[in-house]
Structure formats: C-alpha cells, structure tokens
Amino acid sequence: xxxxxxxxxxxxxxxxxxxxxxxxxxxxxxxxxxxxxxxxxxxxxxxxxxxxxxxxxxxxxxxxxxxxxxxxxxxxxxxxxxxxxxxxxxxxxxxxxxxxxxxxxxxxxxxxxxxxxxxxxxxxxxxxxxxxxxxxxxxxxxxxxxxxxxxxxxxxxxxxxxxxxxxxxxxxxxxxxxxxxxxxxxxxxxxxxxxxxxxxxxxxxxxxxxxxxxxxxxxxxxxxxxxxxxxxxxxxxxxxxxxxxxxxxxxxxxxxxxxxxxxxxxxxxxxxxxxxxxxxxxxxxxxxxxxxxxxxxxxxxxxxxxxxxxxxxxxxxxxxxx
Amino acid sequence: xxxxxxxxxxxxxxxxxxxxxxxxxxxxxxxxxxxxxxxxxxxxxxxxxxxxxxxxxxxxxxxxxxxxxxxxxxxxxxxxxxxxxxxxxxxxxxxxxxxxxxxxxxxxxxxxxxxxxxxxxxxxxxxxxxxxxxxxxxxxxxxxxxxxxxxxxxxxxxxxxxxxxxxxxxxxxxxxxxxxxxxxxxxxxxxxxxxxxxxxxxxxxxxxxxxxxxxxxxxxxxxxxxxxxxxxxxxxxxxxxxxxxxxxxxxxxxxxxxxxxxxxxxxxxxxxxxxxxxxxxxxxxxxxxxxxxxxxxxxxxxxxxxxxxxxxxxxxxxxxxx
Numbered sequence: 001x002x003x004x005x006x007x008x009x010x011x012x013x014x015x016x017x018x019x020x021x022x023x024x025x026x027x028x029x030x031x032x033x034x035x036x037x038x039x040x041x042x043x044x045x046x047x048x049x050x051x052x053x054x055x056x057x058x059x060x061x062x063x064x065x066x067x068x069x070x071x072x073x074x075x076x077x078x079x080x081x082x083x084x085x086x087x088x089x090x091x092x093x094x095x096x097x098x099x100x101x102x103x104x105x106x107x108x109x110x111x112x113x114x115x116x117x118x119x120x121x122x123x124x125x126x127x128x129x130x131x132x133x134x135x136x137x138x139x140x141x142x143x144x145x146x147x148x149x150x151x152x153x154x155x156x157x158x159x160x161x162x163x164x165x166x167x168x169x170x171x172x173x174x175x176x177x178x179x180x181x182x183x184x185x186x187x188x189x190x191x192x193x194x195x196x197x198x199x200x201x202x203x204x205x206x207x208x209x210x211x212x213x214x215x216x217x218x219x220x221x222x223x224x225x226x227x228x229x230x231x232x233x234x235x236x237x238x239x240x241x242x243x244x245x246x247x248x249x250x251x252x253x254x255x256x257x258x259x260x261x262x263x264x265x266x267x268x269x270x271x272x273x274x275x276x277x278x279x280x281x282x283x284x285x286x287x288x289x290x291x292x293x294x295x296x297x298x299x300x301x302x303x304x305x306x307x308x309x310x311x312x313x314x315x316x317x318x319x320x321x322x
Numbered sequence: 323x324x325x326x327x328x329x330x331x332x333x334x335x336x337x338x339x340x341x342x343x344x345x346x347x348x349x350x351x352x353x354x355x356x357x358x359x360x361x362x363x364x365x366x367x368x369x370x371x372x373x374x375x376x377x378x379x380x381x382x383x384x385x386x387x388x389x390x391x392x393x394x395x396x397x398x399x400x401x402x403x404x405x406x407x408x409x410x411x412x413x414x415x416x417x418x419x420x421x422x423x424x425x426x427x428x429x430x431x432x433x434x435x436x437x438x439x440x441x442x443x444x445x446x447x448x449x450x451x452x453x454x455x456x457x458x459x460x461x462x463x464x465x466x467x468x469x470x471x472x473x474x475x476x477x478x479x480x481x482x483x484x485x486x487x488x489x490x491x492x493x494x495x496x497x498x499x500x501x502x503x504x505x506x507x508x509x510x511x512x513x514x515x516x517x518x519x520x521x522x523x524x525x526x527x528x529x530x531x532x533x534x535x536x537x538x539x540x541x542x543x544x545x546x547x548x549x550x551x552x553x554x555x556x557x558x559x560x561x562x563x564x565x566x567x568x569x570x571x572x573x574x575x576x577x578x579x580x581x582x583x584x585x586x587x588x589x590x591x592x593x594x595x596x597x598x599x600x601x602x603x604x605x606x607x608x609x610x611x612x613x614x615x616x617x618x619x620x621x622x623x624x625x626x627x628x629x630x631x632x633x634x635x636x637x638x639x640x641x642x643x644x
Contacts, residue, residue, distance in 0.1 A: 040629035047626055058381070132630070269620035269630070274607055276634035281603045285596055298591035304369055307362035308454070308591070312598035 007035055011042045014141040017080075022114055022141045029133035030118060040133065046140035048265075050082070053248060054164030055149045056189075061172040062196040066235040066244075067149045071107050073238075073245050074145050082138035083115040086131055086150040086160070114138065132163060132272045162271045165264060166191045166251045168244070171210065173202035187213055190228050192247045198232035198240065207232065226254050285315055329357055333364045336463040339402075344436055344463045351455035352440065362455065368462035370587075372404070375570060376486030377471045378511075383494040384518040388557040388566075389471045393429050395560075395567050396467050404460035405437040408453055408472040408482070436460065454485060454594045484593045487586060488513045488573045490566070493532065495524035509535055512550050514569045520554035520562065529554065548576050607637055 007028075013021035028039050053070075057063050067083060074081045107113040118134060131148065138146045150160045161167050169190035195206050207230055214228060229247045233240035255261040285294065297314060300306035329350075335343035350361050375392075379385050389405060396403045429435040440453060453470065460468045472482045483489050491512035517528050529552055536550060551569045555562035577583040607616065619636060622628035 037629070037631045040631045044623070044629040045626045048624060265624055266617070266620050269623040270616055272630045273616065273619055273623060273633045273637060274604065276630055277607050277637045278600055278604050280634060280638055282596065282600050285599050294592055294595065295588070297595055298588050301366070301591040301595060302370060302587055304367045307359070307366040308594045308598055309359045309362045311595040312602060315595060315599045316602055 007038045007042050011039075011046075011140065014137065015046065017111065017142065019111065019114055022137060023116070025137045025141075026116055026134045029137060030130050032130075036133070040136070043136050043140040046142075047136050048139065050135075050139040050143055050146045051252065052135065052146050052148060052164045052166075054160040054167040055147055055170065056151070056160055056167065057170030057172075057194075057196075059151055061170040062235050063149050063151070063170055066168075066170060066194065066196060066233065066241075067147050068106065069233075069235045069238045069241045070147060070244065071113055073241050075107075075110065075112055077245075079144040080112045080142060081114075082141075082143035082146040083113070084131060084134055084138070084146065084148045085115065085117045086148060087117060087119050114141075114143065131160075132268070132275075135163060161189045162268055165255060165261060166248050168192050168194055168248070170194045170196050171206055172197040173200045173206045191226065191251045192244065193228055193230040194233050194240075194244060195230060196233045196235050199234050203232060226251060329360045329364050333361075333368075333462065336459065337368065339433065339464065341433065341436055344459060345438070347459045347463075348438055348456045351459060352452050354452075358455070362458070365458050365462040368464075369458050370461065372457075372461040372465055372468045373574065374457065374468050374470065374486045374488075376482040376489040377469055377492065378473070378482055378489065379492030379494075379516075379518075381473055383492040384557050385471050385473070385492055388490075388492060388516065388518060388555065388563075389469050390428065391555075391557045391560045391563045392469060392566065393435055395563050397429075397432065397434055399567075401466040402434045402464060403436075404463075404465035404468040405435070406453060406456055406460070406468065406470045407437065407439045408470060409439060409441050436463075436465065453482075454590070454597075457485060483511045484590055487577060487583060488570050490514050490516055490570070492516045492518050493528055494519040495522045495528045513548065513573045514566065515550055515552040516555050516562075516566060517552060518555045518557050521556050525554060548573060 010021045010025055010028075014025055025039055025043075027033075028035050033039075055063060055067055055070075064085070067085070071081050071083060107115060116134065118131060135146055135148065148160050148163055167189055169192075171193065172195070193210060195203055195210070197203070210230055229250075231240055231243045231247055233244060235241065252261070255264065293315060297306065297311040301308050301311050332343045332347055332350075336347055347361055347365075349355075350357050355361075377385055377389055377392075386407070389407070393403050393405060429437060438456065440456060457468055457470065470482050470485055489511055491514070493515065494517070515532060517525055517532070519525070532552055551572075553562055553565045553569055555566060557563065574583070577586065615637060619628065619633040623630050623633050
C-alpha cells in the first residue's frame with residue numbers, strides 16, 4: 001500500500017517537473033523493478049504528447065555534440081527537452097562511463113533539460129525493452145521533445161527507428177565510403193541526413209556519395225515519399241543546427257499530412273507490447289521447472305539426439321501446460 | 323516426399339564435401355524455409371565436432387584480414403575451415419555487399435575452405451537465430467574449425483560469444499582509448515586479445531592500456547580463471563598469426579581441463595533452443611487472430627487507456643488459448 005502511494009506520488013512529482021522523481025521513475029523501469037507495472041500503469045494516461053527524435057550514426061561522427069547542440073536549439077524555442085543516450089555496448093548505466101557525454105554538461109544545471117544514459121547490453125530484450133519505458137517516463141513528465149541517441153550499428157539502430165517520430169542519421173567526412181553507408185542500412189532508416197564536421201575535407205564528397213546512394217534507392221520505391229534532406233553541420237560550433245531543426249519540423253508536418261505519424265506511433269506501440277510479451281515468455285521458458293526442462297533438452301541437442309527445433313517445440317508445450 | 327529425399331541427399335552431399343550442398347543447406351536454414359526443421363533434424367546426428375572460434379572488434383581493426391590469415395594458418399595444419407562473416411547492419415546476405423571480404427578471395431578456390439556472409443539485420447531474432455543454424459551445417463559438413471566473425475558492437479557481439487568455444491577480440495592502435503575498450507564490454511568476452519596493426523604507432527600504448535584494464539577487472543573475480551593473453555599481430559603480413567593459433571589452442575586445452583568446454587556448449591545449446599522457442603512464440607503473438615488483437619491493444623496503449631504491460635498480459639493469454 002505504501003508502495004502504491006509512493007509511485008503515484010513519484011508520477012505527480014515528475015509531472016511537477018522535479019528531476020529527481022523523473023530519474024527515480026526511469027530507474028524503476030530500467031531495473032525491471034517489481035514496481036515496473038505499477039509505474040507503467042500510472043504513466044499511461046499522460047503519454048503520447050512528446051515529439052521523439054532518434055539520432056544515430058557510427059562512432060566518431062559527433063552524435064553527442066549534435067545532440068547537445070539540438071538541445072540548445074530546442075531550449076531556445078522554450079521547449080523542455082529529454083535526452084536518452086542509449087549505449088548498446090555497455091553494461092553500465094546511469095552515468096558510470098560518461099566520457100563522451102562531457103559536452104552535455106552545459107545542460108546539466110538547466111531544469112528544462114533531463115539527460116539520461118542507458119546501457120542495454122545484457123538487458124533482457126535490450127533496447128527494445130528498456131528504452132520505450134524510459135521514454136514513457138519523459139513523455140508523461142511533460143518533456144516536449146525527447147532525443148534518443150544511439151550508436152548506429154545493428155539492432156540498436158533498428159530499435160531507435162521503431163521509437164522515433166523522426167530519425168536523424170549522422171555521417172562525417174572520411175568515415176567510410178559508399179559501401180559502408182549501404183552496409184549500415186542507413187538509407188532506409190534516415191528521415192534527415194546530417195553530414196557533420198562539414199568543415200573538414202571531403203564533406204562535399206560525402207554529400208555527393210550520399211545523394212547518389214539515395215537516388216539508387218529511390219528508384220525502387222513507388223508512390224509518394226518523403227525526400228530525405230541532407231544537412232551539412234559543424235555541431236561543435238552549432239553551425240547548421242537550425243537547418244536540422246527546420247528539417248525535423250518539415251518532416252513532422254509531412255508525417256501528419258500523410259497520416260504517417262499515427263502509423264509510426266501505432267507501430268511503436270505494437271513493437272513495445274510485443275517486446276514485453278516476448279520477454280515475459282522468455283523468462284517463463286528459462287525458468288520452467290527451475291530450468292530443468294531446458295537443461296535436459298540442451299543435453300539432448302548437444303548429444304545430437306535432438307534437433308533444436310524439436311527441442312523448442314517441447315519447451316513451448318511446457319509453457320502452455322505450466 | 324520428394325522434399326525429404328532432397329534434404330537427406332543434400333546432407334549426404336554436404337558431408338561428402340560438396341560446397342554447393344553446404345551453401346544450399348545454409349540458404350535453407352537462413353531463409354527460415356519450410357524445410358528448416360527437416361534440415362535441422364537431418365543435421366543433428368553429425369554435429370558437435372567443430373571447434374568454433376569467434377572474432378570480433380570495432381570497424382577498421384582488421385577483422386577480415388585476420389580471419390583470412392587464420393584460415394591460411396589452419397589450412398597449413400590440414401584442417402578444413404568454415405567462415406561465417408556475420409553482418410548485423412546489413413539486410414543483404416550471401417554476397418551482395420562483400421567490399422571488405424575481398425581478401426577472402428584468396429581462399430575462394432580452396433575446397434577445404436567455405437566462406438559465407440550472413441546478414442542478420444531485420445532477421446527475426448537476428449544473429450541469435452540464424453547463425454547457430456548455419457554453424458550446424460558447417461559442423462555437420464565436417465569443417466574442423468569454424469570462424470564466426472562479427473563487428474564488435476552491441477548484441478551481435480554478445481551472440482558471437484554465446485556461440486564460440488573461444489572468442490578473439492581485436493583492437494588496433496589509435497582506434498580509441500581505454501574508456502572505449504571498457505564501453506565495448508570487451509573485457510568480459512575476450513578469451514584472447516589481438517592488438518592488430520601492431521606496426522603502427524601506439525601499439526605498445528594500446529597493449530599497456532589493455533593490460534591495465536584487464537588488471538582492474540581481475541580484482542573482482544574469485545577462483546581460477548583463464549588469463550587472457552594479448553597477442554600483437556600485423557594480419558596483413560600474417561605476422562603473429564601463429565601466436566594467435568597457439569593462444570587459441572592453449573585456451574581450448576584450458577577449457578577442456580576445467581570442464582568449461584562442456585559448460586560453454588551446454589550454454590550454447592540452451593541459448594539456441596530458447597531463441598527458437600522465443601521466435602516461435604513471437605510469430606504466434608504477431609499473427610494472433612490475424613494481428614487484430616495486437617492492433618487493438620496498440621491503439622489502447624496509444625490512447626493512454628492501457629499500459630503496455632497489461633497489454634502484453636492480454637496478448638500472452640491469447641497465445642495460451644489459441
């Protein structure tokens with residue numbers, strides 16, 4: 001009973017713009033605390049308002065610097081800004097290794113800004129699971145804009161796209177050729193491209209290569225489509241950042257006009273529910289009969305007596321009975 | 323009936339060292355073909371022999387070059403070698419974008435070597451799902467050593483560790499400082515460290531920093547533990563590769579001596595079964611009643627009428643009834 005009061009109180013205080021309450025709520029959802037469900041239920045009525053902007057790119061392109069510059073730009077518009085810096089490679093969270101977050105510190109004393117590092121390595125279900133819940137906290141706490149920043153490799157990138165209304169993909173000159181760009185799969189996921197460090201040699205080449213790659217991809221797509229703009233920035237000097245904000249704004253207008261914002265958010269909700277359900281089932285599979293069933297099946301597979309698909313069937317049948 | 327004959331025939335031919343049959347079987351498992359289960363069952367009796375070596379590191383450290391050099395070294399020992407080059411960022415597979423695989427081509431005409439690129443982006447369950455199946459094909463086809471290479475970021479890295487008997491982590495001078503190393507979580511996962519491009523400035527600094535990081539980590543660990551060796555290599559000139567092979571061999575001896583090989587392989591089988599079971603459940607969740615249930619729940623979550631945990635409960639209850 002005391003706990004229920006505490007969660008409702010935390011949500012009240014978070015909505016009253018108290019950063020400690022926000023931080024506490026994120027910890028509760030991130031650590032999969034027993035109060036997680038209670039928190040989720042308490043937040044639900046207040047969600048769905050924040051504009052969510054994803055930001056991704058290879059290591060070294062200047063993601064943190066750009067995020068920090070965007071925070072300044074949105075603050076200048078009077079908006080409250082939340083930042084979730086998702087690190088898929090780190091098992092540490094909440095500030096343990098913030099070496100590259102140093103630039104964010106200029107915002108540390110601004111009550112209109114809330115910054116949180118999230119580690120997803122080793123987390124069951126990774127980012128797909130924990131980040132949407134933290135996003136819900138910031139959304140319910142009344143942040144107008146939430147920037148979700150993650151390194152652009154593999155699943156984390158796919159996950160950030162699933163979360164965001166608009167996704168920014170950062171490149172920098174000399175970070176790799178066209179093949180690298182295609183490999184990273186960035187063409188499909190970007191709503192706005194940033195060529196950061198545009199004062200360096202090769203920036204125009206990067207823009208040209210990117211345009212060429214985009215033109216190749218476009219041929220395969222039918223019907224009306226958002227034309228991904230390419231914005232040159234020097235985030236460390238805040239150059240080009242207003243153009244980025246304008247591009248994001250134009251993209252959001254386009255989404256609304258084409259009914260895509262609703263579509264993306266429905267997809268986000270589906271993905272979120274599914275991720276939670278899958279993790280719940282996974283937990284059940286792993287702990288079935290104290291893990292004995294799975295151990296026994298694993299031994300049979302190791303011995304070549306059973307193939308893993310038949311083993312999985314047996315495991316699932318166990319969940320149904322349990 | 324014709325299909326059953328064909329799969330058995332393919333497995334026979336793969337075991338008879340016919341590369342086309344190996345490639346065909348991998349395609350069947352990778353594409354989640356309807357014959358997947360049949361293939362898995364046919365392979366099961368022949369698996370469990372191959373030595374599996376994982377190889378991971380940041381982009382640009384020389385993973386492909388090192389893999390290629392290791393292939394040469396194992397070939398010189400008369401071993402048959404399979405390579406699975408797993409690209410977690412690409413939706414393309416089987417050779418579409420092999421820009422960085424060029425060095426592998428020296429092995430392309432060697433019948434004792436089989437190389438396959440695997441894309442896992444967008445794959446349900448990603449690498450955790452598809453790669454173990456491809457590994458089973460190579461194992462059953464009698465490859466003595468299978469090298470699984472993947473970029474060292476996020477979940478792909480965790481997955482490669484789950485697969486491998488021994489995991490090599492590559493670093494290169496000037497690719498990042500100690501914080502980067504810690505962030506990548508490489509300290510826990512490496513069985514052998516390679517400092518590649520060791521002819522470059524800063525190689526000794528990288529080795530020194532790594533040793534320091536390892537010494538910090540070691541304090542927290544009780545009981546006997548494998549001492550992770552650091553090997554300096556110049557893979558492009560095949561320098562140091564014999565030392566790597568020796569280190570892998572020593573690690574394998576250590577694993578056997580301490581009962582850890584059995585332990586790691588049991589964990590691999592568990593992980594594999596669980597991943598298949600979870601994906602099967604996920605597919606069921608998504609397609610439940612033609613997806614209507616999930617859509618309806620997603621709408622309620624978007625509207626703030628329901629929290630995603632309660633929605634997930636409803637979804638899971640649906641699976642049980644179906």
